[in-house]
Amino acid sequence: MAQRDFxxxxxxxxxxxxxxxxxxxxxxxxxxxxATVMLVxxxxxxxxxxxxxxxxxxxxxxSMHVFPGGGVDxxxxxxxxxxxxxxxxxxxxxLGTDEAGARMLVAAAVREIFEExxxxxxxPADDADAGTPHLAAEVAADLRRRLVAHEIGFGQVLLEHHLxxxxxxxxxxxxxxxxxxxxxxxxxxxxxxxxxEGQDPDxxxxxxxxxxxxxxxxxxxxxxDGDLMLMPPTLVCLEQLAEVTTVRAALDQDLPIAAVMxxxxxxxxxxxxxxxxx
Numbered sequence: 001m002a003q004r005d006f007x008x009x010x011x012x013x014x015x016x017x018x019x020x021x022x023x024x025x026x027x028x029x030x031x032x033x034x035a036t037v038m039l040v041x042x043x044x045x046x047x048x049x050x051x052x053x054x055x056x057x058x059x060x061x062x063s064m065h066v067f068p069g070g071g072v073d074x075x076x077x078x079x080x081x082x083x084x085x086x087x088x089x090x091x092x093x094x095l096g097t098d099e100a101g102a103r104m105l106v107a108a109a110v111r112e113i114f115e116e117x118x119x120x121x122x123x124p125a126d127d128a129d130a131g132t133p134h135l136a137a138e139v140a141a142d143l144r145r146r147l148v149a150h151e152i153g154f155g156q157v158l159l160e161h162h163l164x165x166x167x168x169x170x171x172x173x174x175x176x177x178x179x180x181x182x183x184x185x186x187x188x189x190x191x192x193x194x195x196x197e198g199q200d201p202d203x204x205x206x207x208x209x210x211x212x213x214x215x216x217x218x219x220x221x222x223x224x225d226g227d228l229m230l231m232p233p234t235l236v237c238l239e240q241l242a243e244v245t246t247v248r249a250a251l252d253q254d255l256p257i258a259a260v261m262x263x264x265x266x267x268x269x270x271x272x273x274x275x276x277x278x
Contacts, residue, residue, distance in 0.1 A: 036069025
C-alpha cells in the first residue's frame with residue numbers, strides 16, 4: 001500500500017464546510033453503491049477518455065470533471081435482466097461481492113453510460129456476437145429520458161428491444177468509497193470500456209454542462225495547472241490510463257485493486273484527503 005495526500009484547495013474546503021459554514025456531522029452519512037465507466041477510444045490517435053463536467057449546482061462534486069456513472073437502481077438487480085459475457089457468479093468473485101450486488105453494479109454501469117452518453121453496451125438477443133445495436137436517435141433519447149425519470153427499468157429496455165447486456169465489454173478498474181466527512185457518500189466501482197464501433201457518446205445529461213474527449217495525460221496536466229477540477233479517484237484513474245496509449249492496453253492493464261476510503265488530515269500544505277492506495 002502507498003500513502004498519498006490529495007490537497008483540497010479552497011473550493012473543496014468550502015464544499016466540506018471547513019471554513020466553518022457547515023455544522024459537523026454526528027455520524028457519517030451512509031454509502032450508496034455506484035458504478036462509473038471510463039469510455040475510451042484510440043481511433044483518432046493516442047488513447048482518449050470521455051469526460052463530463054458536472055453542473056455547478058450539483059450537491060455532489062459540483063463543477064468536477066468525472067467519468068459517466070451514478071448510483072444503482074434497485075431494479076438493476078432484477079434476475080431476469082438479459083445478460084451475456086462472464087456470468088454473474090464470475091462478476092461476484094471479481095468484484096468481491098454477492099451475486100445480487102454484482103448484477104446490480106454491472107447493470108448500473110451499463111445503464112448509467114447509456115443514460116448519460118447514449119452509448120449502449122448491448123447486443124441483439126439472438127446473436128450476441130453481432131455487435132452493439134443502433135437504436136433510432138429518437139427511440140434512444142426517449143428511453144434515456146424514461147430511465148432517468150425512473151419510469152422504466154433497464155431490464156425492461158433490453159427485453160422490449162430484444163437485447164442482452166454485454167458484461168464482457170467491461171473491465172473492473174478500481175473501488176473507492178467517499179470519505180466519511182462528505183455529506184453524500186458513494187461506494188463506487190470503476191470500470192473501463194471501449195466505445196463500440198458506430199457509437200459516439202454525446203454527454204446529453206442534465207447533470208453535466210460540458211463533455212469532451214481528453215487524453216489522460218492532458219487531463220492530469222490541466223488539473224495540475226488548475227484548469228479543471230478532479231476528485232482523487234478520477235485523478236488516480238487518469239494517471240493509470242496515461243501509462244498506456246491504446247484501448248487494448250487499457251483493457252489489459254493489470255492493476256492492483258482494493259477498496260480505498262480517504263480520510264481528512266491536516267498537512268503543512270493545508271487540509272488534504274489521505275488515501276492508502278493498493
